Amino acid sequence: MIRFLLAICTAVGLAGIAPPAEAADAATGAVAQPDSLQRAVQAGRLRIGYANEAPFAYMDSRAGRLTGEAPEIARVILGRLGVGEVEGVLTEFGALIPGLLAGRFDMIAAGMYVLPDRCHQIAFSNPTYGVGDGFLQRTDSPRELHGYADVAADPAARVGVVVGAVQNDYAARAGVPPSQVVVFPDVVSAVEGVVAGRADVYAATALTLNYVLTKVPDWQIDKVARFVQPTENGEAVRGYGAFGFRKGDVALREAFDRELAQFIGTPAHQRLVEPFGFTGAELPGDVSAAQLCGQAPAPVADPS
Numbered sequence: 001m002i003r004f005l006l007a008i009c010t011a012v013g014l015a016g017i018a019p020p021a022e023a024a025d026a027a028t029g030a031v032a033q034p035d036s037l038q039r040a041v042q043a044g045r046l047r048i049g050y051a052n053e054a055p056f057a058y059m060d061s062r063a064g065r066l067t068g069e070a071p072e073i074a075r076v077i078l079g080r081l082g083v084g085e086v087e088g089v090l091t092e093f094g095a096l097i098p099g100l101l102a103g104r105f106d107m108i109a110a111g112m113y114v115l116p117d118r119c120h121q122i123a124f125s126n127p128t129y130g131v132g133d134g135f136l137q138r139t140d141s142p143r144e145l146h147g148y149a150d151v152a153a154d155p156a157a158r159v160g161v162v163v164g165a166v167q168n169d170y171a172a173r174a175g176v177p178p179s180q181v182v183v184f185p186d187v188v189s190a191v192e193g194v195v196a197g198r199a200d201v202y203a204a205t206a207l208t209l210n211y212v213l214t215k216v217p218d219w220q221i222d223k224v225a226r227f228v229q230p231t232e233n234g235e236a237v238r239g240y241g242a243f244g245f246r247k248g249d250v251a252l253r254e255a256f257d258r259e260l261a262q263f264i265g266t267p268a269h270q271r272l273v274e275p276f277g278f279t280g281a282e283l284p285g286d287v288s289a290a291q292l293c294g295q296a297p298a299p300v301a302d303p304s
Helices: 002-006 036-043 069-080 093-101 148-153 167-173 187-196 206-215 250-263 267-276
Strands: 045-050 058-060 065-067 085-090 107-113 129-131 133-138 159-162 181-184 201-205 221-223 239-245
Touching: 036 045, 036 250, 045 069, 045 093, 065 069, 069 085, 069 107, 069 239, 069 250, 069 267, 093 107, 093 239, 129 206, 133 187, 133 206, 148 167, 159 167, 159 187, 167 181, 167 201, 181 187, 187 201, 187 206, 187 221, 201 206, 206 221, 239 250
Parallel strands: 045 085, 045 107, 159 181, 159 201
Antiparallel strands: 058 065, 107 239, 129 239, 133 201, 133 221
């Protein structure tokens, strides 16, 4: 029943266009293709990979529409570039990068965090949001788990994560052994896992958890209070989500970034993403993909 209430259980990828003849680059695994922007403009559509994680990208089964923060932004930006339609390809989160490199789709629109190890494989747009994490648990849970360190300290505790998500890395860095990490294929399965007792908490972005709770208000689950954010180099980690591209699709990525810079933070942008729980607090500021990939210095904080 929770799958119905989340309204994302019947997600199916929209039919994809058969890709053109491709040749794999033995060194990178990338696929050599004609310029994706030119092909998309000519075809009037572009294939995007998504992983069915609300509020970032999911199929609204009632409306029959691929929606969420990333697909809606993609429609606006691609429309400005002369591409009138996006075509969704449903993929497990952990298979998004392989699917992009294999040519199943031409862009990842899933709210994917920009991380250095991912930057070795694909190129990213500049980020569209920045956000922290949280835990979801049953309201009758006897365990006091306020962060990854608490899970590591309790050998009987289990944390649920979505396959390929950065929360798996956060858990490992905090000392949580693999035996205490329950990996689920998607958000819906992870929430069901907590409800069924297969995991004590589900770790995800705060935005994901907020969205889940709006869809299942009568279920006995809630966000963990006083959550302790994971840290890196002594500072709380803030994840930044962006669109992913093949490294060879330079024209598409650069054109997308140019239009993105003119859109993010505008009233039109904030009206577009507000229904998905995004506010001004989630704006990425001056953080760039190059900085997140470790290719450029971080912006100097304003002393005021």
